[in-house]
Amino acid sequence: MNDFQFHRPASLAEVFDLLESYGGDARLMAGGTALVQQMKQRLAQPGHVVSLGGLRQTPGLASIDAAADYHGAVRIGALCTHRQVETSPVVQRQIPLLAHAFRQVATPRIRNMATAGGGLVHGDPNQDPPPALIALGASVILTSAKGQRTLPVEQLFVDYFETAVRPGEVLTGILAPPLPPGAGAAYLKFLPRTADDYATVSVAVVITPGRNNTCQDVRIALGSVGMTPVHATQAESRLRGQPMTQDTLRACADAVAEEIDPLDDYRGSAGYKREMAQVFTRRALNQALAAAGQPGRPG
Amino acid sequence: MTYSLDVDCLTSIRHFEGRGSYFGSSEIMAVSDMNQTIHLRVNGAGHQLEVPARRLLVDCLRYDLGLTGTKEGCSVGVCGACTVLIDGQMAASCITLAVAVDGAEITTIEGLAQDGRLHPVQQAFIDYGGFQCGICTPGQVMAAKALLDINPHPSEAEVREWMMGNLCRCTGYYKILESVVNALGSKPEATPGGSSLDSGESRNDGVG
Numbered sequence: 090m091n092d093f094q095f096h097r098p099a100s101l102a103e104v105f106d107l108l109e110s111y112g113g114d115a116r117l118m119a120g121g122t123a124l125v126q127q128m129k130q131r132l133a134q135p136g137h138v139v140s141l142g143g144l145r146q147t148p149g150l151a152s153i154d155a156a157a158d159y160h161g162a163v164r165i166g167a168l169c170t171h172r173q174v175e176t177s178p179v180v181q182r183q184i185p186l187l188a189h190a191f192r193q194v195a196t197p198r199i200r201n202m203a204t205a206g207g208g209l210v211h212g213d214p215n216q217d218p219p220p221a222l223i224a225l226g227a228s229v230i231l232t233s234a235k236g237q238r239t240l241p242v243e244q245l246f247v248d249y250f251e252t253a254v255r256p257g258e259v260l261t262g263i264l265a266p267p268l269p270p271g272a273g274a275a276y277l278k279f280l281p282r283t284a285d286d287y288a289t290v291s292v293a294v295v296i297t298p299g300r301n302n303t304c305q306d307v308r309i310a311l312g313s314v315g316m317t318p319v320h321a322t323q324a325e326s327r328l329r330g331q332p333m334t335q336d337t338l339r340a341c342a343d344a345v346a347e348e349i350d351p352l353d354d355y356r357g358s359a360g361y362k363r364e365m366a367q368v369f370t371r372r373a374l375n376q377a378l379a380a381a382g383q384p385g386r387p388g
Numbered sequence: 389m390t391y392s393l394d395v396d397c398l399t400s401i402r403h404f405e406g407r408g409s410y411f412g413s414s415e416i417m418a419v420s421d422m423n424q425t426i427h428l429r430v431n432g433a434g435h436q437l438e439v440p441a442r443r444l445l446v447d448c449l450r451y452d453l454g455l456t457g458t459k460e461g462c463s464v465g466v467c468g469a470c471t472v473l474i475d476g477q478m479a480a481s482c483i484t485l486a487v488a489v490d491g492a493e494i495t496t497i498e499g500l501a502q503d504g505r506l507h508p509v510q511q512a513f514i515d516y517g518g519f520q521c522g523i524c525t526p527g528q529v530m531a532a533k534a535l536l537d538i539n540p541h542p543s544e545a546e547v548r549e550w551m552m553g554n555l556c557r558c559t560g561y562y563k564i565l566e567s568v569v570n571a572l573g574s575k576p577e578a579t580p581g582g583s584s585l586d587s588g589e590s591r592n593d594g595v596g
């Protein structure tokens with residue numbers, strides 16, 4: 090690991106000052122599980138590491154609230170650990186899909202360390218929370234010295250390990266809405282190797298049945314199928330407003346193949362992942378439908 | 389700043405140098421780390437340390453404090469050998485910067501026994517044969533302690549899920565599982581030292 094200077098500011102204002110001073114030579118560190126490894130492998134060689142560890146007492150940064158002013162959404166502070174999210178009674182009760190997705194990440198030890206915000210800005214297309222957050226229609230809060238903006242999670246991911254976070258911005262929170270009334274959800278992670286591995290493919294589905302067995306709305310997002318997590322909008326449009334039969338569900342699931350661009354690796358060839366994306370999307374659609382109207386069932 | 393030698397290698401060289409032994413060349417002395425003063429409470433004892441920012445907690449424990457009970461296995465946070473508790477929370481010391489835990493309370497395997505009495509988890513690993521070569525054992529014991537701290541009587545399924553990130557390359561998982569499940573005497577009728585494969589309800593789902 091290269092040498093660097095370590096900063097542990099006590100306020101967001103100090104964080105912004107440090108980012109202003111050191112620009113591209115500074116990297117933010119929360120749980121450190123991703124950054125320390127990148128630094129050990131010299132994939133990242135920052136001259137300055139700005140720790141957010143001193144900000145856990147800052148209101149909202151490490152807590153989970155069902156905030157009234159966010160239209161019923163649950164606000165997850167960026168410094169919450171994955172384990173905090175998965176064990177949060179609020180998340181478990183209001184968005185069980187999300188508790189389930191966070192619980193699929195790595196091992197309990199890593200989930201004790203890695204933060205929800207850090208996991209997102211890492212920009213790794215293999216993480217579990219992003220597909221679930223995209224399927225839910227969640228947003229992130231990006232804060233800078235100039236103010237803050239919210240961004241839908243699917244717009245956060247720009248390219249392989251690259252996000253839309255601008256210089257000087259800090260991801261400070263996640264706004265995750267609960268499921269629409271009557272909706273069902275599922276997150277499936279295909280893990281042919283070990284339980285703590287990245288997925289070969291993963292799929293999150295939120296589906297809202299309408300009248301006469303039509304599909305009122307559906308959101309589908311996939312992980313490990315390309316350079317970024319993928320929001321499969323074309324596949325969704327094949328099902329939205331249509332009668333829900335095994336044929337239409339299959340047509341919708343098959344359509345995800347056109348929207349993904351998987352990489353060959355030891356978790357499967359690109360061709361295999363493409364097929365598995367279709368299979369697991371179909372399963373996720375069926376599982377989410379089975380869970381619809383049964384609140385509290387993550388699928 | 390660039391180095392002509394491997395920096396990770398230098399970290400340990402500097403350690404030995406700091407101990408006034410193996411190396412003392414001026415070339416090595418020329419490498420200037422940005423040292424920082426940190427305070428750690430390790431197993432109840434306070435320490436003030438001068439460490440480079442890049443010092444990993446596992447190296448700090450092993451080399452700066454001489455606590456070699458904590459092992460380094462995979463170096464990427466996967467195998468669990470380096471497990472310690474940071475402010476009571478199970479963590480991987482191989483991907484934790486020492487400077488990042490300035491002010492924290494660290495518990496290592498050396499801190500479990502009290503007044504010469506082994507921690508119940510340690511005793512259970514002995515009674516139920518929970519180790520073979522022993523390299524993964526400190527991490528296994530620390531992970532088990534972290535679980536029992538929050539869930540004193542976990543089910544076998546809970547133990548299996550919690551311990552999934554502690555790898556044993558001797559593959560002695562049955563005995564480890566049995567040790568943890570029995571650590572707090574939740575099953576007093578079990579026979580210490582008995583065969584793990586045919587004793588106790590903990591085996592009833594054909595684990596493994």
